[in-house]
Amino acid sequence: MTILGIETSCDETSAAVIRDGKICSNVISSQYVHRKYGGVVPELASRAHQRLITQVVEEALQNGSCGIRDLDAVAATYGPGLVGALLVGLNFGKALAYGLGIPFVGVNHMEGHLYSVLLGEPAPEFPFVSLIVSGGHTLLVHVRGPFLHDVLGQTRDDAAGEAFDKVAKMLGLGYPGGPRIDALAAQGNPRAIRFPRSYLEQDTLDFSFSGIKTAVLYYVRDHGLPGDPSVLADVCASFQQSVVDVLVRKTLRAAMMTGVRDVAIAGGVSANAGLRHELGKACTAAGKRLFMPHIEFCMDNGAMIGYVGWLKRNRGIRSPLDLTAVAGLELA
Numbered sequence: 001m002t003i004l005g006i007e008t009s010c011d012e013t014s015a016a017v018i019r020d021g022k023i024c025s026n027v028i029s030s031q032y033v034h035r036k037y038g039g040v041v042p043e044l045a046s047r048a049h050q051r052l053i054t055q056v057v058e059e060a061l062q063n064g065s066c067g068i069r070d071l072d073a074v075a076a077t078y079g080p081g082l083v084g085a086l087l088v089g090l091n092f093g094k095a096l097a098y099g100l101g102i103p104f105v106g107v108n109h110m111e112g113h114l115y116s117v118l119l120g121e122p123a124p125e126f127p128f129v130s131l132i133v134s135g136g137h138t139l140l141v142h143v144r145g146p147f148l149h150d151v152l153g154q155t156r157d158d159a160a161g162e163a164f165d166k167v168a169k170m171l172g173l174g175y176p177g178g179p180r181i182d183a184l185a186a187q188g189n190p191r192a193i194r195f196p197r198s199y200l201e202q203d204t205l206d207f208s209f210s211g212i213k214t215a216v217l218y219y220v221r222d223h224g225l226p227g228d229p230s231v232l233a234d235v236c237a238s239f240q241q242s243v244v245d246v247l248v249r250k251t252l253r254a255a256m257m258t259g260v261r262d263v264a265i266a267g268g269v270s271a272n273a274g275l276r277h278e279l280g281k282a283c284t285a286a287g288k289r290l291f292m293p294h295i296e297f298c299m300d301n302g303a304m305i306g307y308v309g310w311l312k313r314n315r316g317i318r319s320p321l322d323l324t325a326v327a328g329l330e331l332a
């Protein structure tokens, strides 16, 4: 069974071909138009998707040695995300499926991140705990099987990636800030500045990152923007460490509480070198196995959407063609 997966929920235009649950191609076109605005501008994202979608899909088909008539179904993200951005991929996918007379499958972007880890080799075994950390979401999920998952905790304010992006903006590092902070943090001292860690109530698996963000804001207000590159690196390393400490402690707690052996991470922030390193160490110490998707599958990508589309088609699921974009779609 060959599926085309399409992802346009934010600022990545992506398409992939999945055949029998394996990736044949995955094309990601990141939009650089947002950089000068320090964040994603929804209107510009929609227009860029509109311009890019046909060529991205064509390239995915070509790289996957897949003719358009070889497709058995088309899957596209229908939420959560920016409505104008979602509509581009969703409508393209629906129209293509309609034209070819094949099933269309709407996919929840968060399910894409959640199950993308199964694309790796080796893959975690059910049940496992997954930490999804992106620019829009931070949540811990207990995954008992395909489409059998429970949310254990989530952020009450900013997503971890949002905190990275906002702190990077404060420090004049541009957008997206996560990768810039990650790179600078590698050269800094994570113990130089003691930023707060918000663990919230003792037994909760919820997160809060607005306090850390505000602490950096106050630091910059009181000390000025770091002019010295080594001080800048220390600020980045110390900020990153406080976010990573919270993510690692809560993820381990979730793994202990549920008694799982396997732990997975997904979403853009799971590309963070500090997080990968610290979580790896903590999992090993606790006798857990950690599974991390390749960076290409951590960020928003069509492969994860095609893969969930494939899982759904295996269960005979198809979506009606009047399916519309849902900005606030939750992980059900």
Ligand code: KG4
Pocket: 010, 133, 134, 135, 136, 137, 160, 161, 162, 164, 165, 176, 177, 178, 179, 182, 267, 268, 269, 270, 271, 272, 273, 298, 299, 300
């Ligand atoms: O999953 P994703 O591509 O899009 C969303 O669904 O949000 O995640 C993008 C987020 C951005 O906030 C970006 O700054 C962050 O992931 N990010 C990182 C790193 N790479 C991307 N954050 C920290 N360290 C990184 N290396």
Ligand code: ZN
Pocket: 109, 113, 134, 135, 267, 268, 299, 300
């Ligand atoms: Zn995402």
